[in-house]
Amino acid sequence: MLTVMKEAELALLLLSMVGCGSAGARAQHGQPDLAASAEVVGELQLEELLHQLDLLEAEVYAHSPSEAPGNPIERCADHDREVMSRMLAFKLLMGKQQKKAADIKYYTLLQTGKPGALLPAIQLRRYYFEGLLECVLRLTGTGPRKAREESYVSLLTQSNFEAETSRGIVLVDFMTHGCGPCKIMAPELEKLARHHRGELRVGRLTVDRHPELNERFDIATFPTLLLLKDGKEVARLDDVRDYPRLLSWVQSALPGEISPMSAKSVPDGQAPDRDTE
Known part of the structure; x- marks a missing residue:
């Protein structure tokens, strides 16, 4: 011990x-300040x-x-x-x-x-x-760790919310970092954002740091997903979903606007890479 x-x-x-x-001493020795x-x-x-x-x-x-x-x-x-x-x-x-x-x-x-x-x-x-x-x-025995993929999820704040959500289709995850299900949702949202970039955008908003936005959309549970089109709410979901079910929900809310990526040959919870199809 x-x-x-x-x-x-x-x-x-x-x-x-x-x-x-001393910041000067660190800079002199090439250390990050x-x-x-x-x-x-x-x-x-x-x-x-x-x-x-x-x-x-x-x-x-x-x-x-x-x-x-x-x-x-x-x-x-x-x-x-x-x-x-x-x-x-x-x-x-x-x-x-x-x-x-x-x-x-x-x-x-x-x-x-x-x-x-x-x-x-x-x-x-x-x-x-x-x-x-x-x-x-x-x-x-499941190592080594895979390399981290580039993130396609937008991180939302009070200052950039309008610019990020006022046009096109945007899925906003209202969450807190102390919420276990919110963490579970994070990689699923990354899949959705990665495989459907160009069709929709995905953003995460920390509600306890931006209570004004939380009150504006009347969010009561976390995580809550809001689907917006040109800034207006289309649908909301307040339970945790994996990637295939998330995609199905988005497609049902916006028929014909999100491409139906085939999941019949892909295990549940996974998704094909759009770039390799």
């Missing part, structure tokens, strides 16, 4: 060495970081479903020294001894915290889940 504590403290020390201290960068991290950049983290968390749980024998996630979190040290570093930053308490504080900060101030917590949480994923892949 002492070794794990030292490794966790080292992770925090490395973060502070990058994020604090994270503290200066944090000051200019805006709402859109914050959402991009959190979206990638949501995709990472979804990937972890996709490789270790609840019915997986031996629960690989728990085995990694409770017995793998590297994973344990990364989580401990996150808990030290949050000032909480228990993981649940640290998670609660983290998600509370995400609701109202300034984007730049949230950067260290997001980095350490990503550091933890990257280690957790590596461990789960080893235990389940």
